[in-house]
Amino acid sequence: MPFFVEIRLSPTYKSIPEETRNQHIAFLDANIEAVLAGGGLLDDDGIVVRGGFYILDVEEREQAENIVAQDPYIKIGVFEIVQVTRWRKVYFNHKRLI
Numbered sequence: 001m002p003f004f005v006e007i008r009l010s011p012t013y014k015s016i017p018e019e020t021r022n023q024h025i026a027f028l029d030a031n032i033e034a035v036l037a038g039g040g041l042l043d044d045d046g047i048v049v050r051g052g053f054y055i056l057d058v059e060e061r062e063q064a065e066n067i068v069a070q071d072p073y074i075k076i077g078v079f080e081i082v083q084v085t086r087w088r089k090v091y092f093n094h095k096r097l098i
Contacts, residue, residue, distance in 0.1 A: 001062035001086055002036055007073065008051035008081040016049075016078060023072035031067055034058055051079070055087060 009016075016024075028035055030084050038054030052073075056064045068074060074082065089096050 001059070001091065002055050002057045004053065004055050004085045004087040005060065005064065006039070006051070006053050006081065006083045006085070007079050009049065010080040013078040015071065016076075020072050027049055027072055028054065028072065034063075034067060043050055047071055051081070061086070 015086060026096070034056045036055040036057040039052060041051045041053060042049055052094060056067055058064050061084065066096045068082065073079065088098075090096065
C-alpha cells in the first residue's frame with residue numbers, strides 16, 4: 001500500500017541550493033520504481049516553494065521511511081515537517097478504484 005510523504009520547508013529557510021535540488025531530482029530518479037507521484041507545493045503565485053510531496057508505492061512503512069531518510073533535502077535539514085502517512089488509492093489516474 002502506498003505512503004504519502006509531505007515535506008514542508010521551515011519558514012526561516014529562504015532557498016534550496018541548486019546543487020541540492022539536482023541531487024534531490026537524481027535521488028527520485030534513482031528510486032523511480034517506488035515513486036508513484038510527486039512534486040512541489042507552491043504558493044498561489046506558482047513561484048514560491050513551500051515544500052513538496054511524493055507518494056511511494058512500497059509495502060511497509062519502514063521502506064518508505066528508509067527512502068525518505070536518504071533524500072538529499074532531508075539531509076540538509078531544511079524541513080519543518082516531514083510526515084509519512086499510509087495512503088489508500090480510491091481515485092487515481094482519473095478513475096475510481098474502490
